[in-house]
Amino acid sequence: xxxxxxxxxxxxxxxxxxxxxxxxxxxxxxxxxxxxxxxxxxxxxxxxxxxxxxxxxxxxxxxxxxxxxxxx
Amino acid sequence: xxxxxxxxxxxxxxxxxxxxxxxxxxxxxxxxxxxxxxxxxxxxxxxxxxxxxxxxxxxxxxxxxxxxxxxxxxxxxxxxxxxxxxxxxxxxxxxxxxxxxxxxxxxxxxxxxxxxxxxxxxxxxxxxxxxxxxxxxxxxxxxxxxxxxxxxxxxxxxxxxxxxxxxxxxxxxxxxxxxxxxxxxxxxxxxxxxxxxxxxxxxxxxxxxxxxxxxxxxxxxxxxxxxxxxxxxxxx
Numbered sequence: 001x002x003x004x005x006x007x008x009x010x011x012x013x014x015x016x017x018x019x020x021x022x023x024x025x026x027x028x029x030x031x032x033x034x035x036x037x038x039x040x041x042x043x044x045x046x047x048x049x050x051x052x053x054x055x056x057x058x059x060x061x062x063x064x065x066x067x068x069x070x071x072x
Numbered sequence: 073x074x075x076x077x078x079x080x081x082x083x084x085x086x087x088x089x090x091x092x093x094x095x096x097x098x099x100x101x102x103x104x105x106x107x108x109x110x111x112x113x114x115x116x117x118x119x120x121x122x123x124x125x126x127x128x129x130x131x132x133x134x135x136x137x138x139x140x141x142x143x144x145x146x147x148x149x150x151x152x153x154x155x156x157x158x159x160x161x162x163x164x165x166x167x168x169x170x171x172x173x174x175x176x177x178x179x180x181x182x183x184x185x186x187x188x189x190x191x192x193x194x195x196x197x198x199x200x201x202x203x204x205x206x207x208x209x210x211x212x213x214x215x216x217x218x219x220x221x222x223x224x225x226x227x228x229x230x231x232x233x234x235x236x237x238x239x240x241x242x243x244x245x246x247x248x249x250x251x252x253x254x255x256x257x258x259x260x261x262x263x264x265x266x267x268x269x270x271x272x273x274x275x276x277x278x279x280x281x282x283x284x285x286x287x288x289x290x291x292x293x294x295x296x297x298x299x300x301x302x303x304x305x306x307x308x
Contacts, residue, residue: 024109040103047099051092057287058082064294 088283094276101269108263112181119177121269125277126170127195132278133163133285134202134230141226144219151302153219154292156226157209160202162285166277167199182247191248194236201229 030036082088102121110117137159144152174192175185186192205225212218241251296302 024111025114026109027115040100043099061290068297
């Protein structure tokens with residue numbers, strides 16, 4: 001009887017282990033062929049564009065403030 | 073550093089460069105860095121560096137707005153009212169971006185963009201209250217009256233954020249991590265590798281919001297000075 005119980009418990013353990021075989025899918029494919037860098041590049045270009053716009057706007061406003069200060 | 077600032081013709085150079093550097097780091101490390109592999113989330117766990125900082129940024133910007141509103145109530149200086157509005161507008165922008173990115177994320181992980189999740193609902197209500205603030209302002213013609221009403225409304229709107237966004241979602245069933253009995257990201261999935269990118273992301277995105285805000289404020293001041301509605305202030 002104890003042997004039966006033990007083998008039953010071991011079966012449960014084995015069943016539990018096999019349920020976790022598959023790993024969550026990740027973008028390993030994109031990493032393997034380096035295409036992930038395309039994603040990085042695209043977003044980097046967008047960011048660079050936005051930040052360039054901000055810098056240009058910042059400079060313009062600084063110039064306006066300075067001109068105002070001079071004319072007073 | 074002073075020469076740099078003079079050359080680039082920008083004020084507050086250090087924190088703006090900091091913002092740039094942080095966001096560039098977050099962008100590259102966010103996509104290339106290691107993350108835990110989780111079912112359902114898969115690679116979208118990286119959204120932690122983009123969607124979540126929108127909300128932290130929003131809270132920070134609304135806090136700044138509330139602060140300036142209180143300063144206005146105490147001093148009556150119309151410039152504080154202007155600052156308060158521009159901080160708030162940036163906060164609204166971040167909230168819209170956060171909501172949209174959240175819905176995109178939810179569409180793929182929760183199965184639908186809108187699930188009547190308590191946090192989604194709470195956030196929507198808060199956003200509506202801030203939209204109402206902007207509409208209310210446009211309805212009042214007199215500057216001083218507008219500023220006073222706005223400032224008082226601002227304090228209430230800010231106070232509403234806490235029960236609706238932080239308390240209520242934790243008390244009821246929720247899909248969001250960290251709410252409704254779910255393990256928070258910080259307990260299970262936010263390992264130190266992600267923290268290394270998440271914290272700089274929060275700071276970087278907030279600084280971006282701050283940059284946009286200060287530009288808008290300075291622009292308004294220039295306009296008002298030229299219209300003669302503001303005394304020429306010392307270049308502060």
